[in-house]
Every structure is written in structure tokens, then in C-alpha cells.
Amino acid sequence: MQEALKQARIAFERDEVPVGAVIVFKGQIIARAHNQIITLKDPTAHAEMIAITQASAHLRNERLNDCDVYVTIEPCSMCAGAMVLARIKNLFYATEDLKTGACGSALNILENKKLNHKVNTKSGLLKDESRSLIQEFFKKKRENSERCVSG
Numbered sequence: 666m667q668e669a670l671k672q673a674r675i676a677f678e679r680d681e682v683p684v685g686a687v688i689v690f691k692g693q694i695i696a697r698a699h700n701q702i703i704t705l706k707d708p709t710a711h712a713e714m715i716a717i718t719q720a721s722a723h724l725r726n727e728r729l730n731d732c733d734v735y736v737t738i739e740p741c742s743m744c745a746g747a748m749v750l751a752r753i754k755n756l757f758y759a760t761e762d763l764k765t766g767a768c769g770s771a772l773n774i775l776e777n778k779k780l781n782h783k784v785n786t787k788s789g790l791l792k793d794e795s796r797s798l799i800q801e802f803f804k805k806k807r808e809n810s811e812r813c814v815s816g
Contacts, residue, residue, distance in 0.1 A: 666735050666759060666790040672699040672712060673737045673798055679704060683798045686712035686736040688720040688729065695732070696720040712736060713744035717751050728752045737795040739766035739788065745774040748784050755785045759795035 672685025676699035688696040696719035701710040713736055721727050733755040734748060740758065745767040748756060756768065756775065767774045768786050775784040 666737075666757065668694060668697060669712075669735045669737050669759070670791055670794055670798070672697055673795065676700045676712070677798060677802055683802050684712045684736065684738050686716040686734060688716050689733045689735065690720070690724065690729075690731060695723045709743065711741065711744050713740050714747055717747050717753075721751070730754060733757065735790070737791075738762050738799065739768050739770055741765045742767040742772065742774055745784075749774060749777075749780050749782050752782050753784050755787070757790050758786075758788050759790055760792045760799070761788060 668687045669685040672687065673683040674685070676685060677683035681700040681703055684700045686698050687694050696716040698712045698715035698719060700712050701715065702708060704710070713734065716734065717729065720729055720732060729751040731754055734753050735757045737759045739760065739762040740748065740756070741762070742765070758768065761770045763770050765771055774780070775786055
């Protein structure tokens with residue numbers, strides 16, 4: 666999770682929502698990514714999606730059966746769906762996303778009985794550090810927005 670947090674800090678420095686993800690296969694990190702939605706002008710450029718693409722290329726396989734994902738915030742429905750399709754084994758995320766989290770907060774795609782794969786999930790690793798980084802990011806955004814409005 667430390668590596669995912671490093672990626673989130675890179676996103677923060679680049680004025681992207683500070684989310685970082687890594688994918689581990691057989692004890693080795695095979696993918697690292699951070700949000701790049703603004704940079705790439707792509708609403709699908711979430712850290713998890715980029716990391717899944719990198720891991721699939723690394724393994725030369727669309728199935729990531731024995732891979733674990735570490736991400737700094739609970740994945741959204743798009744990212745959770747991609748994890749199911751990729752057959753991710755385990756997901757570890759730092760902090761919940763009460764508005765759009767799709768791994769138990771707002772909804773739970775990873776344990777949907779109608780889907781053909783379930784992802785084991787654990788949350789809370791480096792929760793405080795991840796939450797603080799996200800809160801700091803949005804606090805700065807609000808402060809900048811207020812300055813622009815007040816002149």
C-alpha cells in the first residue's frame with residue numbers, strides 16, 4: 666500500500682485526484698499507476714484501470730487470476746467491474762468512498778452473486794494517510810475556487 670500511496674502523491678502533485686494503485690503478482694509489483702484523467706483528457710484514466718492495462722501487458726494475458734490490487738481509495742463501479750472481468754484475486758484498499766465506492770460503500774460489484782467472479786476484499790490499510798491526502802487535495806480545490814469567485 667505504501668507504493669500505491671506514492672502513486673497517489675504523484676497524482677496530487679500533478680493536480681489529479683490523488684488515487685494510486687499497484688498490482689502484485691507472486692510477490693512482485695508488476696504495475697504502478699495514478700489517476701491521469703485530466704492529463705490524458707480521458708474519464709476512464711483511473712489509477713486502477715491504467716494498472717490493470719499495465720499488468721495485462723506485463724503478463725500478456727487479460728486474466729489476472731493470481732494478482733492482488735492495492736489502491737488508496739475504494740474503487741468506483743467502472744474499476745470494480747474491470748477487476749471482476751480481469752479475475753483479480755484480492756483487492757486491498759485504504760479508505761472507503763461513501764459516494765461512489767462500488768466495493769461495499771455505495772454498492773458492491775465485487776460480491777454480486779450474478780457475476781461469474783468474486784474478488785476478495787480488505788480495507789483499512791494506511792486508511793488515515795490516504796484519507797488525509799484526499800482531504801487535503803479537495804480542501805485546496807475549494808480554497809482556489811473561493812479565491813476565483815471572490816476575485
